[in-house]
Amino acid sequence: MTTDANAADAETDSDARSEADSNAEPETDGGTDSNAGSSSTGETVTGTVSLVGSGPGDPELLTVKAKRLLEDADVVLHDKLPGPEIIDTLPDDRREDVGKRAGGERTPQSEINERLVELAREGKDVVRLKGGDSFVFGRGGEEAEYLAERGVPFEVVPGVTSAIAAPAVAGVPVTHRDHASSVSFVTGHEDPTKDDSAVDWDALAATGGTIVVLMGVGRLPDYTAALLEAGTAPETPVALIERGTWPGQRVATGTLETIVDVRDEEEISPPAVTVIGDVAATRETVVEFIENDYETPATGAEE
The missing domain is CATH 3.30.950.10 (Tetrapyrrole methylase, C-terminal domain)
Known part of the structure; x- marks a missing residue:
């Protein structure tokens, strides 16, 4: 049976950070976007978001594709569930902790969604790293829908579910x-x-x-x-x-x-x-x- 989780979300999100008008999401109609990346020809470039499952935590249980994407990503958004050994391999200047811990402080899911879109529109290739498989109580489905609604290309990289x-x-x-x-x-x-x-x-x-x-x-x-x-x-x-x-x-x-x-x-x-x-x-x-x-x-x- 499913509900949601990283799991079924009796998750209680903390208040989202207030967004300045200049950071409001642009329209996804292909118009100009001051935050979007640009190619050498001046064309708007949108990065790709990879929704990656890290497996249960042992780095040797990462898939080959997950490992490659983590090495090549411009930014990795992660929580604590990939485990310390995997997280410790990520360079500090290319990772953002958007974790949610039971009973503790957490980043609201709405803010994570917005950050994925923001980074992609800057032309960055982004890995959204989740423990286990991101589509098993990992909110991967919600993030995929959010990205699709805003015209952001993404791929799904399954992981070994914990x-x-x-x-x-x-x-x-x-x-x-x-x-x-x-x-x-x-x-x-x-x-x-x-x-x-x-x-x-x-x-x-x-x-x-x-x-x-x-x-x-x-x-x-x-x-x-x-x-x-x-x-x-x-x-x-x-x-x-x-x-x-x-x-x-x-x-x-x-x-x-x-x-x-x-x-x-x-x-x-x-x-x-x-x-x-x-x-x-x-x-x-x-x-x-x-x-x-x-x-x-x-x-x-x-x-």
């Missing part, structure tokens, strides 16, 4: 022939008690299969309670993967009934992926043999 990659590197497959033949991706930002919630937890409980919740650490008590009330078994396995593929990745496991206490005891914090379903228990059978440079064990999480 909804699948983070559980996978932790030993949790989101599907498994013995355990789950379907998977639902859900935003964790929405309040399950909202009358107009776009996430139907009763339907998810009835569907079965695996439920993967993105950005759901804070509302974990709410949606686990909603699933229990909808009839999901209390002993259903659950895994929390914090900072999947980042340095210091941590994994904590429990059941639908115990996972909130596990989260608190292990101090699991965002960004994290929640996996609910029988597949979460398969980690125990493979974890001893997983080789990667990511994981820092969460003490007591495997009990």
Whole structure:
């Protein structure tokens, strides 16, 4: 199921910076634009915006195209979710942090949209870099529509979504022939008690299969309670993967009934992926043999 996120946007935007009249958006009818780039012949040149998914955070999981675009871009607009190792490779003079963090200060999405158009009309090639895949709870669809409405050319560069990659590197497959033949991706930002919630937890409980919740650490008590009330078994396995593929990745496991206490005891914090379903228990059978440079064990999480 989808809503939005980087996720489903119970995102609360801070007030946008006031725009001076001289920075108001020009018309997109091909007329003159004092902010547009110019070619050697005096023709107006509009740059291209690339909506790029960075993958879950390991630089080696960037696609070849994403890596090339990051190296060639005039400007990279990014948030924190691409991860520190990728962000640290970006030159300071070619990147702008437009991040949004749960519960903290953030750049309003409207301001990000306007900045993409502004830079492109200056003739710059711009990368809009998002964690995972920008079209999975990443607002890539909104940004694409905004650019198209204003006549700005763009391309989409898919990334490895953290909804699948983070559980996978932790030993949790989101599907498994013995355990789950379907998977639902859900935003964790929405309040399950909202009358107009776009996430139907009763339907998810009835569907079965695996439920993967993105950005759901804070509302974990709410949606686990909603699933229990909808009839999901209390002993259903659950895994929390914090900072999947980042340095210091941590994994904590429990059941639908115990996972909130596990989260608190292990101090699991965002960004994290929640996996609910029988597949979460398969980690125990493979974890001893997983080789990667990511994981820092969460003490007591495997009990």
